[in-house]
Amino acid sequence: MPGTRLARLEHALARRLPFRRAPMRKARPVVSFTFDxxxxxxxxxxxPLLERAGGRGTYYVASGLLDTATEHWQVAGPDVVRDLHARGHEIGLHTHSHRPLPEMRMAAFEADLANNRATLHRLVPDLADTTFAYPFGLTGIAHKRRIGRHVPASRSIQPGINRGSVDLDFLLAHELIDAFLSPAEVSALIDDTSRNGGWLIFFSHDVSDRPGPFGVSPGLLTHAIAEAGRNDLAILPVRQALDHFGLA
Ligand SMILES: [Zn+2]
Structure with missing residues (x-):
């Protein structure tokens, strides 16, 4: 995980401080698939795998990375963002520069987030109400409080199933990657959500037959989608799930 020791310490404090807690309405259990x-x-x-099941995903865009090649993958370009949005997927905010928040001064963070929103707004018109995901899953105390002014909710990378009362600025999410989660573990998470209610959020990166260290294979993703169907979970983007649970 990137970030200095101080940044990680601040993150550990920030994640325990809920500035906006909200009760979830009792509703059909949901799984959200997100890609950073x-x-x-x-x-x-x-x-296409999500769409075949009648579902849609949430795609968190660090706009400064658009169309670039990173160490692990080719990042999607503007046309792909536009196309996904037209097909009903949520386009979410993920900062422009993709730096760990605790290392950014507040003014720089605000400017970076505004740049992220403006860049994406040129591609998709109705971005006003979209959600946010923390780069590297890291936040600072002041950043966490501030992001609440800008988005209805933010997704963390802290594992857990969202149920009962949730921290809107720190939604829990499980990493759906082959290197980390077995098909049986995916099934167990979906079964838990189905039995006990709530909102399971997965996050991943590339979708490939030979996924990188942060990616998921089409096989594991297909397994998760099929299990969601068998257990009668709705597959919703994060923003729609907020409405579904009366959180927005
Ligand atoms: Zn990221």
């Missing part, structure tokens, strides 16, 4: 950064393969391979 986001690699082209998350669109070309991931989106």
């Amino acid at each position: 950064d986001f690699p082209l393969s998350a669109a070309t391979h991931g989106a």
Whole structure:
């Protein structure tokens, strides 16, 4: 995980401080599939798998990375963002520069987030109400409080199923990657959500037959989607799930 020791310490404090807690309405259990950064393969391979099941995903875009090649993958370009949005997927904010928040001064963070929103707004018109994901899952105390002014909710990378009362600025999420989660573990999470109610959020990056260290194979993604169907979970983007649970 990037970030200095001080940044990680501040993150550990920030995640325990709920500034906006909200009760979830009792409703049909939901699973959300989210993709960070986001690699082209998350669109070309991931989106059709979700759509075939009648679902849609949330794609968190660090706009400064658009169309670039990183160490692990090719990042999607503007046309792909536009196309996914037209097909009903949520386009979410993920900062422009993709730096750890605790390392950014507040003014720089505000400017960076505004740049992220403006860049994406040129691609998709109705971005006003979209959600946010913390780069590297890291936040600072002041950043967490501030993001609440800008978005209805933010997704963390803290594992857990959202149920009962949730921290809107720190939604829990499980990493759906082959290197980390087995098909049986995916099934157990979905079964838990189905039995006990709530909102399971997955996050991943590339979708590839040979996924990188942060990616998911089409096989594991297909397994998760099929399990959601068998257990009668709705597959919703994060923003729609907020409405579903009366959180927005
Ligand atoms: Zn990211």
